[in-house]
Amino acid sequence: MSMPTDLHSNERLTRETLRERLEASSLLASDELVRASKWLDGQPSEFDSFWAAKSLATQGWLTPFQARVLCEGRLNDLHIGNYDVLDRLGSGGMGTVFKARHRRMKRVVAIKVLSANFTDNKPFVQRFQREVETVARLAHPNIVTAHDADVCESGHYLVMEFIDGTDLDRLVRLRGSLSPRFVATLVLQAARGLEYAHSQGVIHRDIKPANLVLDSTGVLKITDLGLVRSTDLFEGADSQESSLTKSGGILGTVDYMPPEQAFNPSQVDQRADIYSLGCTLFFLVMARPPYGGETPMETLLLHKQESIPSLLNLHGNMPYELDDLYKRMVAKLPDERFATMSLVIRALERSGLPLADAEITAELKQLRISELVSSPKDSPKAPPRQVTPTVKPSPTATVRDRQSLTVLVADGSLTARVHLRNTLMSLGFTQVTDVSDGEKALEALAARTFDLVVTGLNLSRIDGQGVIEHVRQSPTLARTPVLLVTTESAPAKLDALRRVGASAIIDKSFRADEVRAVLDPLFPTK
Secondary structure, rough: OOOOOOOOOOOOOHHHHHHHHHHOOOOOOOOHHHHHHHHHHHOEEEHHHHHHHHHHHHHOOOOHHHEEEEEEEEOOEEEEEOEEEEEEEEEOOOEEEEEEEEOOOOEEEEEEEEEEOOOOHHHHHHHHHHHHHHHHOOOOOOOOOOOEEEEEEOEEEEEEEOOEEHHHHHHHHOOOOOOOHHHHHHHHHHHHHHHHHOOOOOOOEOOHHHHHEOOOOOOOEEEOOOOOOOOOOOOOHHHHHHHHHHHOOOOHHHHHOOOHHHHHHHHOHHHHHHHHHHHHHHHHHHOOOOOOOHHHHHHHHHHHHHHOOOHHHOOOOHHHHHHHHHHHHHHOOOOOOOHHHHHHHHHHHHHHHOOOOOHHHHHHHOHHHHHHOOOOOOOOOOOOOOOOOOOOOOOOHHHHHOOOOOEEEEEOOHHHHHHHHHHHHHHOOOOEEEEEEEEHHHHHHHHHOOOEEEEOOOOOOHHHHHHHHHHHHOOOOOOOOOEEEOOOOOOHHHHHHHOOOEEEEEOOOHHHHHHHHHHHHHOOOO
């Protein structure tokens, strides 16, 4: 399955081309196709793909993802096996996850498709197959459920339950650090799921905020079991594990990885998951990982050698019991940690910190969790109204127009904000609002509409990536250009930021002409 093309690309489509693509897609039932065809008869004979995609989604025939893919002519990307693809939920090192619906059963699911880059890579196919077999044998309320697995033109894929929620990494980046008692509640749920997995001989080995998904009712699910180790799954598991590690390098996420997993992976046991869950606890209350090296290797060494940061010293409202629990979970030596996840659960329950159901509901409401749920339309509405094409929603402002456009600047450095404001004003943007952190940026975006957002990356409370994601996921802001200003230079990180939705990225030591080169195509001058 190919990746979505640049959303800023556009082409002219004829009415008949769009009609043919709708028919070939097999997404609409015969009666729906008849109504859609009649609707097309009332439209101009030619229009641009931006308008076509927006109209198809707005009228309810297709989800926004389906409409965009269809208008781009990528019909093969609309189906995976017996499933119609509804949306692209995200991607990771091994593949991409889609929201889909079974054609006959109409069940909405999440489908993880192994990247085409790895289909001929035996170790990665083994790793993917390991996830398939592991998820299939686990049944617990706090572990994602598997429904199916197969191979099709798109590649190897795993069908799982769709969780209508958000992962904890995204939650913290968009909402900031969580309250200690709510964190205790989430960690308790994760611990219960891992306790069950361990009882089945399964060690996750990649517990991190991004692999813990919270649904809109407050239930947490453990996902992404691609790095599990289980002596029951394979004969000679150690030798296969060795080959996987050698082929793929160190497997796991260094921000949450225990020292033994990095430096002596053959000795990893269930206490590795305890360590990673402890690091996750730190992230949830501090909005950053416990150790922050300049390179992955430096971070791994900090996990091994640096003293454990105290939450009591760093957090102004940290219960002693939670700090003590965290320190025992992230002890450098496995023998100094809790021996089992059952002991972690017992300590949390005895602390009295986890919230009651009514308190969880109140916490979810305060976090506005429902706004973070990804729910593109799964079925068409009533027959659509005829609409008239609108102007393509991309900026076409002149220099004079720029004086009426609003710009939001978010950066933690006052010097950087002043420099950005002066540069923007020299380019004709006179209505500039600046804020000092990500949380204030989201508040400003909620209060008014901006025509351009300029953000730094390392913002406090909610980072620049969180700001970008908020803009892209908001129906009223999704097309707003976002300029990222950063000192980050790692190509992989910059590519990830572009995928999240950065319209352009410039170095923080920018010159005015570099900003002009980026903004002129977005806001053309006469």
